[in-house]
Amino acid sequence: MSSKDKRPDTKLVHGGRRGEWLGGMVNVPVARTSTVLFEDVASMQAAYPPRDGTLSYGRNGTPTLWSLAEALTELEPGAAGTRLYPSGAAAVSFALASVVKPGDQLLMVDSVYQPTRTFCDLGLKRYGIATRYYDPRATAAEVEALLSRTTKAIFMESPGSLTFEVQDVPGICAVARKHGVTTLLDNTWATPLFFQALPRGIDLSILACTKYVAGHADVMLGSVTATEAYWQELNRTARLYGQSVGPDDAYLAARGLRTMGVRLRRHEDSAIKIARWLQDQAPVAQVLHPALESCPGHEYWKRDFTGSSGLFAIVLNDVDEAAAARFVENLDLFGIGYSWGGFESLALPVQPKRTASTSPPGPIVRLHIGLEDPDDLMADLDRGLRAIA
Ligand SMILES: Cc1ncc(COP(=O)(O)O)c(C=O)c1O
Structure with missing residues (x-):
């Protein structure tokens, strides 16, 4: 059965379980490695530039990481890929870093998770990126009215942290698309099981896997799942900043995902x-x-x-x-x-x-x-x- 024919609960159980990664085992092995050895120089050179599915160096991924990333990608129809990060906060920061550049403005929902706000106010500001906050109860038309010539992206978190306002995500995505503006969503509360973000128009969907994916209060991990148009830059930015995750954390998150x-x-x-x-x-x-x-x-x-x-x-x-x-x-x-x-x-x-x-x-x-x-x-x-x- 192809992935797109499977229902979400079936994807949770079967996602990312490729024969070549599992070797007959039900769970993917925990691959602990930095160095990868090659038969000869030509095969070493052929492993670069790094790509999923080809071992090159620990930071560039192993089956343990690829399997989890693939399972998360399968949960979002239309996704091109998923990057893993050492925390949900890192996933938020690197999703944003892959989209905005100096001179851009970001529209950020006012009910956002506090460390995301701090990243905008201190981190993005340092690079000349302005953040304008908007009311989480704003309609799509009200958000559209806030767009300016420099608005590059709209960030949503629905429901919002602490006060739980639910946003009109599809409506805001529709106005964003009309104006060529990128949309990001922190989807940690619902997970793709209760809200599929990409089919509703989101370009980059963020999860703090620390929460429901891992599910046992024993792991820090984050993920960003992107559409084709954003996948390459997301991947490039993560590599540029040396982002990777430990195999034990990826394993625990994958184990959590099966019962999510x-x-x-x-x-x-x-x-x-x-x-x-x-x-x-x-x-x-x-x-x-x-x-x-x-x-x-x-x-x-x-x-x-x-x-x-x-x-x-x-x-x-x-x-x-x-x-x-x-x-x-x-x-x-x-x-x-x-x-x-x-x-x-x-x-x-x-x-x-x-x-x-x-x-x-x-x-x-x-x-x-x-x-x-x-x-x-x-x-x-x-x-x-x-x-x-
Ligand atoms: C909505 C939301 N997003 C992101 C994060 C950050 O995740 P982490 O704690 O894994 O950095 C949290 C953490 O509480 C959160 O509640």
Whole structure:
């Protein structure tokens, strides 16, 4: 069966499993190497310029890396290839670095993951690239009105970090295409399983594989999947800056990918159940979960997504930041810590930083619903909420 005939869950299991890389094993071997030896000088020279599928030097890739990259590429119909990076943050930076140049302007969604914002404000600025932030609730026409002669790219993150506004990604891509502007999406929350980015018009789709792909809170890894028009420059930029990943990390991410479908659906079911229950709790003013009507942009989620993952936020009523911290500290099953997408539940008071839009009033607590029994998690949240009631 050709890859394009397989459904996404089948691709998760079979993607990247080429006979010549696996040699009959179910999993790809962990290839640890820097040096690759050649039979003669001619075959060494023939291995350059580096290309996937031909061993040349450790940094240029091994079957362990190629297999994961290919499996991720297969999840995005129309993709030409995927590059791997040592973290999600590196994937964001190098996706942008492959697109913008001095003098360009970047339109960046205001609800973006904070380190992405810092990269724009400090890193891109250093190279003479200006960033203009836009409201995550902006319609495609409103984004179009912001385009200027120097706008080179529009970056989206949907739903946004911390406040979960869902964007009109296809609409914004359509106006971008009309004006010859490149589109990038941080698709970490949905993964290609719940939102296929390239078929909806995105040129470069970014994943922090640290989250749901790896899925076990034990790996830092990122990926960028590109269309044909952007693949060569993405690849070239990654090579130029010496980007590669370790084989153990790639192996763990590939292992996580095989079970991502069942894990995500369990995260989804538990998170929706808990989010609905939270809507009825007195100390909760608003639940920011894309699958609920109370979330800005819910209509786009309903139109474009095939599921929702385990990360959302609540806005608390009538309490101060100290009470939000007390709520989180009174939870037993939810850990206090950064990241998400692993098997474990997490809770974090967060303070969104905005310059082009406003975030909901009141303390915000971000929750990651893990793979525990949702009834135990609700009992835990109930105890925490009673501590601030
Ligand atoms: C939406 C989003 N994008 C990117 C990243 C960065 O990923 P990493 O922590 O692997 O650098 C994160 C990390 O929390 C994230 O939440």
